[in-house]
Amino acid sequence: MNDKAHQRAEAHAHAILRWSDDSAHDIDETARYPLMTEAIRQILVEKGFISADTVRRLIEQMEARSDVTGGTIVARAWVDPAFKARLLANAKEAIADLGIPEVDATHLIVVENTETVHNVVVCTLCSCYPRTVLGMPPEWYKSKAYRSRVVREPRAVLKEFGTELADTVTVRVHDSNADMRYLVLPMRPPGTEGWSEDALAHLVTRDCMVGVTVPRVPAQAHAG
Amino acid sequence: MSPAAVSPRRFAPGDRVTVVYTHPPGHRRIPSYIRGKLGLVERYCGAFPNPEELAYGFDGLPARHLYRVRFQQTAIWPAYNGPAHDTLDLEIYEHWLRPAEEDVS
Numbered sequence A: 001m002n003d004k005a006h007q008r009a010e011a012h013a014h015a016i017l018r019w020s021d022d023s024a025h026d027i028d029e030t031a032r033y034p035l036m037t038e039a040i041r042q043i044l045v046e047k048g049f050i051s052a053d054t055v056r057r058l059i060e061q062m063e064a065r066s067d068v069t070g071g072t073i074v075a076r077a078w079v080d081p082a083f084k085a086r087l088l089a090n091a092k093e094a095i096a097d098l099g100i101p102e103v104d105a106t107h108l109i110v111v112e113n114t115e116t117v118h119n120v121v122v123c124t125l126c127s128c129y130p131r132t133v134l135g136m137p138p139e140w141y142k143s144k145a146y147r148s149r150v151v152r153e154p155r156a157v158l159k160e161f162g163t164e165l166a167d168t169v170t171v172r173v174h175d176s177n178a179d180m181r182y183l184v185l186p187m188r189p190p191g192t193e194g195w196s197e198d199a200l201a202h203l204v205t206r207d208c209m210v211g212v213t214v215p216r217v218p219a220q221a222h223a224g
Numbered sequence B: 001m002s003p004a005a006v007s008p009r010r011f012a013p014g015d016r017v018t019v020v021y022t023h024p025p026g027h028r029r030i031p032s033y034i035r036g037k038l039g040l041v042e043r044y045c046g047a048f049p050n051p052e053e054l055a056y057g058f059d060g061l062p063a064r065h066l067y068r069v070r071f072q073q074t075a076i077w078p079a080y081n082g083p084a085h086d087t088l089d090l091e092i093y094e095h096w097l098r099p100a101e102e103d104v105s
Helices: A003-013 A027-046 A052-064 A067-079 A081-089 A091-098 A144-149 A154-160 A197-203 A206-210
Strands: A108-112 A117-122 A170-175 A181-185 B016-019 B038-048 B064-072 B087-093 B097-099
Touching: A027 A052, A067 A081, A067 A091, A067 A181, A067 A197, A067 A206, A081 A091, A081 A108, A081 A181, A091 A108, A108 A117, A117 A154, A117 A181, A144 A154, A154 A170, A181 A206, B016 B064, B038 B087
Parallel strands: A108 A181, A117 A170, A170 B087
Antiparallel strands: B016 B038, B016 B097, B038 B064, B064 B087
16 A cells, blocks of 8 residues: 555544544644544543433523523513613523523623614634523524625625515624624514514524525414 | 722723733734724723733733723725724733724734
């Protein structure tokens, strides 16, 4: 076997060393961190510092968070103007009042869509995302294409998501590059008068709260 | 809880600020595309341990003031394809900001 063939065989045999999802971070960096993380996890478990069950439970909790929480917050803001005002002024206190357990909204900023302003959120540096209220970020949110393009051509990117905005609407991009996290408060769609809070919450999907789309009433929807 | 910053705040909402244009080595939280650009302080976010120090295992203290600054898209991207009222907001630590009048080169 010549050197090049040998290198190829080695690379194939150690595929995990080349692992990359080509998403949040530089390719060379992602190659080593999952491996290091797994090695440290195994050592900590072997030495009894943490249990395998603790790791499992924390992952379970992390992945159990979802956009249902965000939808609940938005629906309340739609039906309760006083709550909405508090939410926009101080999300942490407003969400604490709502009594949703275990939601840490310490550094959350809620930005409101109106007839004249449309908000969209990105993290250009990595993949910062309001996980406590939306759960895990979608793959596209972490992709280099979304992160690099939405700051510089937001209208083109929104159009690709099926969201076309008039030039009279101000597009406001939020680059979540430091310590704050952002949640978009969409506009309540027409045709939802008299809907229950629960029915409204179901209209508010993850993508609406990132700001790449807006809530819509499905054809022939019935008030719930 | 945000740890207390030792210095008083230098900026208030509405202030015109310019982002320092420099490219030092090391971990920087400020995207390259915004360095040297002119914006308006939108709000004060609180004081946070300096991420440029945290990245290397230091405590990041004293905490640094963090602001949200709003920029016109057309001021960031000369070829921006959209109306002049489109904006981009991002968070910037105080030591990366200067009053707009000052020379930041």
